[in-house]
Structures are given as C-alpha cells and as structure tokens.
Amino acid sequence: MLLSFAQWVQATGLFSAVRMSWYVYPVILSLHLVAISIFGGMVLMTNLRLLGLALKDRLVSDVVDQLRIPKRIFFVLVALFGILLAGSKAEEYYYNYFFWIKMSLLALLAVHALVFRAGVYDKAAELNQVKKMPGRVKLAAALSLLLWTCVACAGRGIGYVEPPLEKLHAEIRTIFLR
Amino acid sequence: MQQSDDVLIELSNPLNESALTFPVLECIHILGFAFSIGTIAMVDFRLLDVWMVRQTPSQVARDMAPWTIFGLAMMLLSGPMLFLSDPDMYYLNHSFQMKMVLLLLGLVFNYTIHRKAALNDASGARAKVVAAVSLVLWAGVIFGGIFIAFV
Incomplete structure (x- = not known):
C-alpha cells in the first residue's frame, strides 16, 4: 500500500516536474542544504548554550527564545524542500533504508519534543x-x-544506496540509464 | 610513464582505501557548514534587524565568531580531503571551480566588510545590503558544492 502510494505521489505533475528537469532537482537539493545549514546552526547553538558550552555570557532565554521562531521557519523550509526531493523519487526512496532510518530518527525527535519541549525549551527564562x-x-x-547529527548523516546516506533498478517502473528507470 | 604514475597514485591514495572515508568526511563537512554558515547567518539576520534583536550586531558577531571559526576549520579540513580523493575530477569540474571562487569571496567578505559592519553596529540600508550579500555568497558556496555531482 505504501509502495503504491509512493508510485502515485511521484507520478503527480509537481513531483514529475522536479524529476524530469536536470537542474530543478539539484536546485531544490541545494536549497534543502542552505536551509539545513541555517536551521542546523541554530539547533547547535541552542543546545550548546543549554549544555553551558557556548554563548555563556548570554542569558539562556536570550538564546533559546530568540532562535525559536527562525528555527521553526527554517525547519518548515527544510521539510518542504525535503518533501519535494523525496516525492519526486518516492518509489526509489521506498526501497532506500537510509531514508527510513532518517524518518525514524525524525520520529524520535518528535518524541523528544513531546518529552522535553514543555519542561526545557518553553522554560528557558527559569534557567537564567x-x-x-x-x-x-x-x-x-x-x-x-545527537539525533539531529544522525539525521544529517542518514540524509547523506540516502545518496549512497543503489536503487533496485529491476523493481522500479520503466519511466523512473530511464533516469538512471540516461 | 605518466600513465603508470597515475595508477600508482590511485592505488596508494589512502583516502580511497575505505568505502567509509568519503561519506564520513561528507558528514563532517555538513556539520562544519551548519556551524560556520549557520552562525554567519545569525549575524546576517541581526544586521537585517529580524532576529537576535535583544543583542546588538557587534554582540552577536562576537558571540558567534569562535563557532564560525570552529565550523570553518571542520569545513576546511574535510573539504580538501574530499578534494584529494579525486583531484582530477574536482579540478576540472566547473561547479567546483565556481564554488572555490565563491568560497574565497565569502571568506574575504566575512572577515573584512561583514565583520566591520557587524562590529560597528551598522544599521539601515548599508547593514541590510552587507547581510544580503553574505547570505547570497554562502548560499552560492552550497549550490556550487551540490552541483559538482550534477554538471
């Protein structure tokens, strides 16, 4: 069922357009990484402040609170570009174990947010x-x-998994044979 | 003679001995530009007057400076090692050449005009132009890096 969903997604006009042009895919991949570098930088600095390793002269709340909105905006951008990338090759990604590792890590990060957001990140002022x-x-x-670093590495890993050509639809297969 | 030399170099390149070396270096590279470009972007957003506004631009610049260096060190150590895994390919790759030009411009800009604007708490149109140029240059470096594999 997931496989047929993947096949349907990648056949839609938007995702086909991403796949069919030689430059649209790398442009979106580049935008994905630009957003990652900014989002990632903010995640790193927020957590290093909480660990007492960075920005020690600044109030915890100055760092955590001021980076919340930009972090959210850039997370949405990272996710949007990521969905465009994954959707355009959905059938291939279905077979890509690094893609599933990355999605599992993101699920763990959702759990992390449920467990720690209210008690830690929402209470930055109390930590001053x-x-x-x-x-x-x-x-x-x-x-x-740890989790975000693993997400980044798993994301890079996606590109290293050889697509199972014999299982892919003929139209998708031609991309790899070009 | 020339050919046998090439073969020798290829066989003895320690960067190609393990299949893991390249992807691990790439992960360090990604973490490096999250630190460097991420922290530079925070200074840019302050200069644009959008985020980190409880601090002055000079405070943000001073806060981030050591982490920018830390990230640049990760990038500039892992990057040349990635390059050395296949120098001939990179050297001739137009996207790589473009990336190196933008990287050089980005570094020079960051430690001259950008640094001066931030440390002098520049504001208004001047600060915004400096921030925009900085963001475009560093985004360009990333585009150049990605397109190496596509041109």
Whole structure:
C-alpha cells in the first residue's frame, strides 16, 4: 500500500516536474542544504548554550527564545524542500533504508519534543537563574544534538544506496540509464 | 610513464582505501557548514534587524565568531580531503571551480566588510545590503558544492 502510494505521489505533475528537469532537482537539493545549514546552526547553538558550552555570557532565554521562531521557519523550509526531493523519487526512496532510518530518527525527535519541549525549551527564562544546569536540561540538549547529527548523516546516506533498478517502473528507470 | 604514475597514485591514495572515508568526511563537512554558515547567518539576520534583536550586531558577531571559526576549520579540513580523493575530477569540474571562487569571496567578505559592519553596529540600508550579500555568497558556496555531482 505504501509502495503504491509512493508510485502515485511521484507520478503527480509537481513531483514529475522536479524529476524530469536536470537542474530543478539539484536546485531544490541545494536549497534543502542552505536551509539545513541555517536551521542546523541554530539547533547547535541552542543546545550548546543549554549544555553551558557556548554563548555563556548570554542569558539562556536570550538564546533559546530568540532562535525559536527562525528555527521553526527554517525547519518548515527544510521539510518542504525535503518533501519535494523525496516525492519526486518516492518509489526509489521506498526501497532506500537510509531514508527510513532518517524518518525514524525524525520520529524520535518528535518524541523528544513531546518529552522535553514543555519542561526545557518553553522554560528557558527559569534557567537564567540556576547556578548549575539541571540534568534533564543537559540530557535534552545532548539527545537533540545527537539525533539531529544522525539525521544529517542518514540524509547523506540516502545518496549512497543503489536503487533496485529491476523493481522500479520503466519511466523512473530511464533516469538512471540516461 | 605518466600513465603508470597515475595508477600508482590511485592505488596508494589512502583516502580511497575505505568505502567509509568519503561519506564520513561528507558528514563532517555538513556539520562544519551548519556551524560556520549557520552562525554567519545569525549575524546576517541581526544586521537585517529580524532576529537576535535583544543583542546588538557587534554582540552577536562576537558571540558567534569562535563557532564560525570552529565550523570553518571542520569545513576546511574535510573539504580538501574530499578534494584529494579525486583531484582530477574536482579540478576540472566547473561547479567546483565556481564554488572555490565563491568560497574565497565569502571568506574575504566575512572577515573584512561583514565583520566591520557587524562590529560597528551598522544599521539601515548599508547593514541590510552587507547581510544580503553574505547570505547570497554562502548560499552560492552550497549550490556550487551540490552541483559538482550534477554538471
């Protein structure tokens, strides 16, 4: 069922257009990475501040609160470009284990948000006063850094999995044989 | 003679001995530009007056500077190693050549005009132009990097 969904998605006009032009796909991939570098930089600095490793002269709330909106905006951009990339090669990605590892890691990050957002990232102002950062805050920051780094590496891994040509639709197969 | 030399170099290139070396270097490269371009972008957003506005541009620039260097070091160590895995291909690749030009421009711009504007707490149109040029240059470096595999 997931496979037929993937085949249907990539056959739609938008995703076919991404796939069929030689430059549209790399342009979207580049935009995906531009957004990742900005989003990633903000994730890194937020969590390094919570770990007490960066921006120590700044209030925790100055870092965490001020980066929340841009982080969200750039996450949406990363996701939009990512969906365009994945959708245009949905059938191929269905067979790509790194794609599924990446999606699983993103699911874990959703769990991370459910567990830690209310108690840590929404309470940054309360952390301005503490002398020693509580363990759960450091745990949240360390896990976030670890998971996002793994997401980036898994994303890069997607490009290394050879598509199973014999299983793909003829029209998709021609891209690889060009 | 020339040909046998090439074969020797290829056989002995330690960067091609393990299939993992290249992808691991690429991951370090990605993390490096999240640190460097990410922190430069934060200064740009401050100069554009959109985010980090509780601090002055000079404060943001000083806060981010060591992390920009940290990211640049990761990029400039992993990058040449990626290059050296297949120098002939990269050297002749137009996108790679473009990327190197933009990288050089980006670095020079960042440590001259960009740095001066931020440390002097520039505002108004001048600050916005500097921030926009910075963002375009660094985005261009990323475009150049991605297109290496597509041209």
